Amino acid sequence: MAGDIWIISDTHLNHRNILGFTDHVTGKPIRPGFDNIAEMNEYIIEQWNSLVKKGDRVIHCGDVFFGPKEEFLPMWKRLHGSKQLILGNHDDAKFFAKNELVTKIYMWMPMHEHGIMLSHVPLHETQLRRGVPGKEHEPNQPYLVNVHGHIHQKQSPPGPYRCVCVEHTDYKPVHIEDLRVETAPVYNDL
16 A cells, blocks of 8 residues: 655755744744754654655655755655655755665656646746646636745745745645645636
8 A cells, every 4th residue: 555645845954054044024034943953954854754654755845955965864864755856956866866865856746636736946827727738828727736845934926836845834744635636726817
């Protein structure tokens, strides 16, 4: 029996500088509550493993880690599940492939059966239309919901978007069923 599917983005494991990043509007830290990077790393690992079981599949929507690769590898091995990667702007595809850290690497991933399109950055609305091939740009075609990362604490654009950055999810992966869209919405105001 296949395991569950989980989605997460922008863990930024071992990214020392992220603890000093602030929201440019509020001036508040984007990752408050951590005294140091080791504490943040450990919390993310605990949150991940509290939900993900060994036989589950995790799709990481990019920006996995920063810093020395040899420090990252032991952390990655502690995380449960079979992992796939949607490349983020800070990910090294060759490193992930060479070290067999993920089963697949994507630029984006449509999951029509769930009504979603996974990506690192929010995609343009025209890439989210679904329906009759060749008629995707006609009015009133339903949309796939773009499940994305990249924007950290900021809100997703209006329309068919859902951010799974750890800042939005209490550092936990999100179960695919919580993202599923049976009938994708029609957005006429985009």
